[in-house]
Amino acid sequence: MKALDELTFDNRFARLGDAFSAHVLPEPIDNPRLVVASPAALALLDLDPATAETNEFAELFGGHKLWADAEPRAMVYSGHQFGGYTPQLGDGRGLLLGEVYNAAGEHWDLHLKGAGQTPFSRMGDGRAVLRSSIREFLASEALYALNIPSSRAACVIGSDTPVWREKQERAAMVLRLAPSHIRFGHFEYFYYTKRPEQQKQLGEHVLAMHFPECLEQPEPYLAMFREIVERNAELIAKWQAYGFCHGVMNTDNMSILGITFDFGPFAFLDDFDANFICNHSDDQGRYSFSNQVPVGQWNLSALAQALTPFISVEALRESLGLYLPMFQAHYLDLMRRRLGFTTAEDDDQKLLENLLQLMQNSGVDYTLFFRRLGEESAEQTVARLRDDFVDIQGFDAWGERYVARVARDGDGDGDGDQIKRRTRMHAVNPLYILRNYLAQKAIDAAEQGDYSEVRRLHAVLSKPFEEQPGMEAYAERPPEWGKHLEISCSS
Numbered sequence: 001m002k003a004l005d006e007l008t009f010d011n012r013f014a015r016l017g018d019a020f021s022a023h024v025l026p027e028p029i030d031n032p033r034l035v036v037a038s039p040a041a042l043a044l045l046d047l048d049p050a051t052a053e054t055n056e057f058a059e060l061f062g063g064h065k066l067w068a069d070a071e072p073r074a075m076v077y078s079g080h081q082f083g084g085y086t087p088q089l090g091d092g093r094g095l096l097l098g099e100v101y102n103a104a105g106e107h108w109d110l111h112l113k114g115a116g117q118t119p120f121s122r123m124g125d126g127r128a129v130l131r132s133s134i135r136e137f138l139a140s141e142a143l144y145a146l147n148i149p150s151s152r153a154a155c156v157i158g159s160d161t162p163v164w165r166e167k168q169e170r171a172a173m174v175l176r177l178a179p180s181h182i183r184f185g186h187f188e189y190f191y192y193t194k195r196p197e198q199q200k201q202l203g204e205h206v207l208a209m210h211f212p213e214c215l216e217q218p219e220p221y222l223a224m225f226r227e228i229v230e231r232n233a234e235l236i237a238k239w240q241a242y243g244f245c246h247g248v249m250n251t252d253n254m255s256i257l258g259i260t261f262d263f264g265p266f267a268f269l270d271d272f273d274a275n276f277i278c279n280h281s282d283d284q285g286r287y288s289f290s291n292q293v294p295v296g297q298w299n300l301s302a303l304a305q306a307l308t309p310f311i312s313v314e315a316l317r318e319s320l321g322l323y324l325p326m327f328q329a330h331y332l333d334l335m336r337r338r339l340g341f342t343t344a345e346d347d348d349q350k351l352l353e354n355l356l357q358l359m360q361n362s363g364v365d366y367t368l369f370f371r372r373l374g375e376e377s378a379e380q381t382v383a384r385l386r387d388d389f390v391d392i393q394g395f396d397a398w399g400e401r402y403v404a405r406v407a408r409d410g411d412g413d414g415d416g417d418q419i420k421r422r423t424r425m426h427a428v429n430p431l432y433i434l435r436n437y438l439a440q441k442a443i444d445a446a447e448q449g450d451y452s453e454v455r456r457l458h459a460v461l462s463k464p465f466e467e468q469p470g471m472e473a474y475a476e477r478p479p480e481w482g483k484h485l486e487i488s489c490s491s
Helices: 039-043 049-053 055-060 130-145 184-192 196-210 212-216 220-242 292-306 313-320 323-339 348-362 366-373 378-388 392-409 415-426 436-447 452-461
Strands: 021-023 033-037 073-075 079-081 084-086 094-101 107-113 152-164 168-178
Touching: 033 039, 033 049, 033 055, 033 130, 033 452, 039 049, 039 130, 039 152, 049 055, 079 184, 130 152, 130 168, 130 436, 130 452, 184 196, 184 292, 196 212, 196 220, 212 220, 220 292, 220 313, 220 323, 292 313, 292 323, 323 348, 323 366, 323 415, 348 392, 366 378, 366 415, 378 392, 436 452
Parallel strands: none
Antiparallel strands: 021 073, 033 152, 073 094, 079 084, 094 107, 107 168, 152 168
16 A cells, blocks of 8 residues: 555656646645545555545645646547537546556546636636535445446545535535546547647547557557447446436547546436436436437547548448447346346347336336345245336236246246345345435535535445445435435536
């Protein structure tokens, strides 16, 4: 384990030059203090979790101190926001403090969100508030624990600095980790501003740093794009399988690595609703839960347009054509496992679609249904879950098909067989997810200076598949008020 002053920096993105980012120092927040830290994320930097409790830690990630080898930069990029192109965006309140490599040779961006104004802040104050910082921290680490590719969050630092949103709140900073913070919008920026030299420089950087295996292919850029298509198809398949709604799938919020990042008004489904809109600002439902799949393809098409200087249009179209089949394959594979199947049958898609429609019509809790589906034998489970459905006759018909499908799959009726079934299904069906009302309760306490609930919730979500004694309240259906919280882009 390393001490804070022993981190080893290698600022590769900063070396690209001023066309790609601006040198900016973080603006310190008043009376910085630790709200919560992730030992697992800190371990990526080879840091002892105990360092998070030191004053130096709060000062470093509260903007008061800086390593001599750090080179904080605000990145410039553009992007399509809600379908319309914005020519220049960029890190308006975040800074890439630098890139650190660990003992395993991995490079990690240290990205400090809420670090103050930059040349790309536009009319903003460059700050993040405590509530949004807590939500991003919890979501990053919760998704990782669910095996969904995501940026990581090392800590949240609170402060006494006042900021105004709909009301006066307090500023906070969240330290985000990722192998890269390059987005689709980086390529769009240099394409639409007609800077071919910089666009080529960016492409060569991304290939060398993040897709070195593609350099061995006859057409490296095409190989890279196909990899990006598959990574995003798999990512969105996992979002859909676990009921995660990103909320703001603008191209500037899409990672070139196919990981979840730039958390805003996200939410996990409580009751299953394919039309669920988690972003209160999304009046047209562009980023509704079911729309995430076609929007993912739309965003990849926007990236493809920006890559036309390097790849033929025909090859790009062919690669884009792989997205939906890849998504479907990843999604159906995961949903089969969630249903407890170990084999594949042609009618599995219809069986799943029928179930989701029944769940939608009855307002069935998405997470708890799948968790309970693996508690007992198929026959016992179906008999116990039928009372959750309004259309009992419809569910009974589905249940008969499901029980027969499980029997064909080869699950036996013995106690040992049921233990294996439960173990297998519980390994992919979480008991605990980050429900909005749980996050809100933790935020309410934190805004009063009590950080214990944030830390407890983070600990529970770090082991979502394991039943944790004494934590039953975190696995309950939300109260009615908890299903109707309004989450907007204001942060």
